[in-house]
Amino acid sequence: MVLLRVNKPGRVRLLVSKGMLGGMVYLLLSAQTLAAPPVVWDHIEDPLVRAAQFDLLAGEPFEAITRLEADLAQGRIRHRPAQAQLVLGGMYLANGAYHKAVSLFEALGNSDQPQRIQNMAWLSLAQVQYQHGKTDEALVSLQRIRGELSGQAQQERLLLSGILLMQGQQFEQAVASLRQLGQKSLVRQLGEKSVWTTYGRFNLGVALFRQGEEDEGRMLLEELGSGAADTEESRTLRDKANLMLAYHYLNKNEPEKAQQYFIKTRLQGPMSSRALLGLGRVYSAKELHKKSLVPWLKLSTMGASDPAVQDGLLAVPFAFGKLEAFRQALEYYQLALEKFKSEVEQVRQAEAAVNSGVLADELTRAVGNQPVDQRWLVQDLPNTPGARYLWQLFTTNEFQETLKNYAQLRLSLGRLEQWSIRIDDAKGLTPVRRRELEKQVKDLQGELLVVLERIQTHLTVLAQETLKGHEQRLLGYASEVRFSMAQMYDYASRRWGDEQ
16 A cells, blocks of 8 residues: 655655555465366266256256266266266356365265375365365365376366465475476476466465575566466466566665566556556656656556555655645645545445345346356446446455355246246146145245345445445545645645745
8 A cells, every 4th residue: 555645745755555565465376366177077978977068058057967966876877977976066066056066075085986086076175165265174185185186187286285385374385386386297298388387487486485585486487577478367477477576676675676577567457557556666766756657647547446546646646746846736636535535435336236235136147147158257347336346356256156156046046936837837736746846846935035135145244344445445545635735735835925
């Protein structure tokens, strides 16, 4: 966070949180989480499993799961039934049944199946636990894997292990795990440009920094930051590597070194706002305040919901104050204040949408309208006032999984309504059997409604906490602006008043 305080014009101090580098590290790590593949698709030969696959991809998850459950229970899957269990666990996971998937993976891991099946079950379980924030449990699951996995699975295992160890501050062990990702024998299995190896090198560089081995960490990140990138994912990772180095040197008060990495970061990519903020700080640290205005003015025109842009809105009048351009400084303080007020109003509108249930409904509708293979990815914000302030929340595993469960239960409720209509239209049912089926459907609907209400409450609490944090930040910035403007007016009154 950047705070501005005006003691008097021309002597404005730029205060930077000492935890910025730590926050940057956390951000870069959490931005590239490992997602457990929802279904094991490789080398499926049994036609019954393939039929269940087809149902799932056709948008019929209930039919897919029911078909596979029945085929397994009746012993009809004779070719690699354990693999079918892994597929079933993935299907449950893909449809929000977290606890059912966990039970299946745990049972397979503890079974007498071949070691490779047990290993894949433990890896899948670890990925699921990591997604749900259970890092200690995920690490234990990984430790239950015996021997090495093959190809991509081994790379996923090593990268996830490294990330979990880093989150637990076990940097020496994390380095040992991540180093294995660079072994030629492993990398060659998937090619020199394996994404798992690339992420592993990035996290290894960060781990080395945190462990105090800066030279080696810097070499790894420099290699990533200057290498060729032919996909958006690799370009973003390259930007992250350069930002990591830039903020490292900026916080060590070495602006010249920081500058060379900031200018390597794209100004059109997702990291552009942080790059512009940091580049302005570089020039400011070198007392080149006119130059600092160039990136900061550009930054101030971007979307004001971005925390880096909010910092930029305060940085611009800071620079004008250092240049003793007091009129411009006051103008930009006033502009910042107006934007902060507007953003506070956006946050409060989002809070109202959350409290009324509109946001949950909008999100569920957006999720339901997506293609089956992307159904649980929140990619576009609903058209709800202030919803852009929830992006930080949308990217967390907890919110994604909770939303997934909520949307799936809503779909289930609709399915029960269809069953109720089928019961009414069914011919040949005895009155007793019809009443039994109607009661079962009604009981299930009641249970689902109770669970839906609980999940919606949880979604509301999560959103409220996030929005409250944004509101407090904006109100704090607005107060800082008012204080700075008051000091500037007071200084101007005393200075020019004496000259009259």
